Amino acid sequence: MSLINGTETFAAARKGHYAVGAFNTNNLEWTRAILGAAQEKNVPVLIQTSMGAAKYMGGYELCLHLVQDTMKSMNITVPVIMHLDHGNYEAAKECIEVGYNSVMFDGHDLPFDENLEKTKEIVKLAHAKGISVEAEVGSIGGEEDGIIGEGELASVEEAKTLAATGVDYLACGIGNIHGLYPDNWKGLNFDRLQEIAAEVETPLVLHGGSGIPKEQIQKAISLGIAKVNVNTECQVAFAKATRKYIEEGHDQNDEKGFDPRKLLAPGAKAIKDTVESRIEWFGTPSL
Template sequence: MPLVSPKEMFEGAYAGGYAIGAFNVNNMEIIQGIMEAGSEENAPLILQVSAGAKKYAGLGYIMKLMEAALLDTDLPVVLHLDHGANFEICKEVIDGGFTSVMIDGSHLPFEENIAETKKVVEYAHERGVWVEAELGRLAGVEEDVVSEKTIYTDPDEAVEFVERTGCDSLAIAIGTSHGAYKFTGEAKLDFDRLDKIASLLPNYPIVLHGASSVVPEFVAMANEFGGDIAGAKGVPEDLLRKAASKAVCKINIDTDIRLAMTGVIRKFMAENPTVFDPRGYLGASREAVKEMVRHKIINVLGCSNKA
C-alpha cells in the first residue's frame, strides 16, 4: 500500500476520540518494530523523520526503508517531516516523497511564522501534501530544537494563524516538553486551553509534541546497567489519553523509543559479554520498540483496530 495523507486518519481520530501515534525513526530496526506493532494492533501509523534522522540515515536510505516497510502491509502509513526548520528542508522531503511535513516557525515572531508557514503550505498543497505548523513553544531539548521555557499557545492567535496560513494541523503548547526531563514537580496539562482552542477551531486536528511518558521501567533498566539518566520524568499516560479523547489527533513519541532501545541494549550487553554479533542486541532493541509502540497504541492513543 502506498504512503497516505493524514487527512482521513485525523478525521477518524477526531470523531472517535482517539489519536494517531507519530513515532520518530532513525534506522531499520526502529521502522521494523513500529510496523510490526501497527500490524499486530491493526493501527494507522505516522512515521516521522527529524532533520537529525535525515542527516544520520540519509534521505535515500529512509525512502528505501519505507519502501520495504510498505511491501507486505495494508496499513495506512504517513511519512512525516518532524520539526522542519525552513522552507528548503520541507521542499526537499516533499519532492522526495513525504506525504506530510511540519514547518516549525515557533521560534520566529508571529508574523514571520505566518509568512514561512504560508510559503510551505502553498508549495505542499499544490502537491497534495499535508502541512503541520506550530504556535507556542515547548521547553526542553530535541536535537536542534531547544527552548528554556514553555510559551503557551494563545487561543485567539491560533485561530488567526490557521486562517491566515491555511495549515492543516497545529502543534500547540499546553504543558508538554521535549526530551526526558519534562517535569520537576507535578505534571499538568492545560486542558482548559486545549478546550478553548478546540471550541474556536471545531473539527480541526491538534498535535502534541514532547509527549513521551519516560517510562520508569526503562530509565531504571538503563541506569542499572551503567546508564546515568537521573531525574527523568515524562507526561503521565492518563493525561495523554485524556488529550487524545479531545481535539488532539496526533501525539509525537520519540524519547520513549530511545529509552526502551537503550535500556534493552545495555542490559543485553551486560548479560551477554561474549556476544559481539550486532544482530543480538539490535534484535532485542527492535522487540523493545515493538512492545513500546504496542503499549502506546493500546493504552495512550486508543487507536487499536482503527486502520
C-alpha cells in the same frame, strides 16, 4: 499498501475522539519495529524523521526509501504516513520535493508574522502535491535537534490564525516538553487546550508525548488531540534492553552474541512493545 498523506486519517481521529501515534525512526531497527507494531495492531501509523535523524541516516530521500522498501519487504497493509518532524523552512521544502507525504514546518521560534507567511507558503507548495502540513503555535519545551522551546502556552488567537492557513494539523504548546520530564513538571494545561479546541477544528498535535502519564494523554485526546508524538520513550526502552543484554554477558558468552543482529534484537523488541503499548493508550481503533 503505499504511503498516504495524513489529512483524512487525523481528521477522522479528532472526530472520533482517538489519536494516531507518530513515532520517530532512527534506523532500520526502529523502522521495522514501528511498522511491525502497527501491522500487528492493524492500525494506521505515522513514521517521522527529525532533521537530525535524517542527516544521521543519510538524507530525506534515503529515509523515504527505507520506509517504502521496508513496508514492501514486511508486506505492510496498514496505512502509513511519512512525515518530517520539526522541520525548518528549507527542510520542509526539501521533503516536499523528495516526496514525503506529510511535513511539519516549525516556525515557532520566528516572529509570528514570519511564521504565518512561511506556513502559508509551505501549505501552498505541499497541498499542490497532495502533501499534508503540520504547523506549530506556542512552543514545546525542551530541545529537538537544535530547536529549543521554553514551553510557553500557545495563544488561542494565534492558533486560530495559523489554522486558517489550511494546515492539516496543528501543534500547540500546552505545557508539554521534549525529552524526559522533570520531577517538578506541572502537567498539561487542559484549560488552554480546551480554549484552543473550542476555536479550532483542525486536528491538534501533542508533542513530547514520552513521559506524560496515561491519564493526561487520554484526557488530552478527549479534548481534541488527534496526533501524539513519541520518540524518547522508544529511545529509553531500546537503551535499557540493549544494556541488559550486554550486562548479562550475552555478547560475550552466547554463540555469536556479538553479531549486531543478535545484539540489537532485544532493543528492537523493546521499541515494538513500547509502540504497541502507546497505540493502546491512544485508543486507535483497529481497521
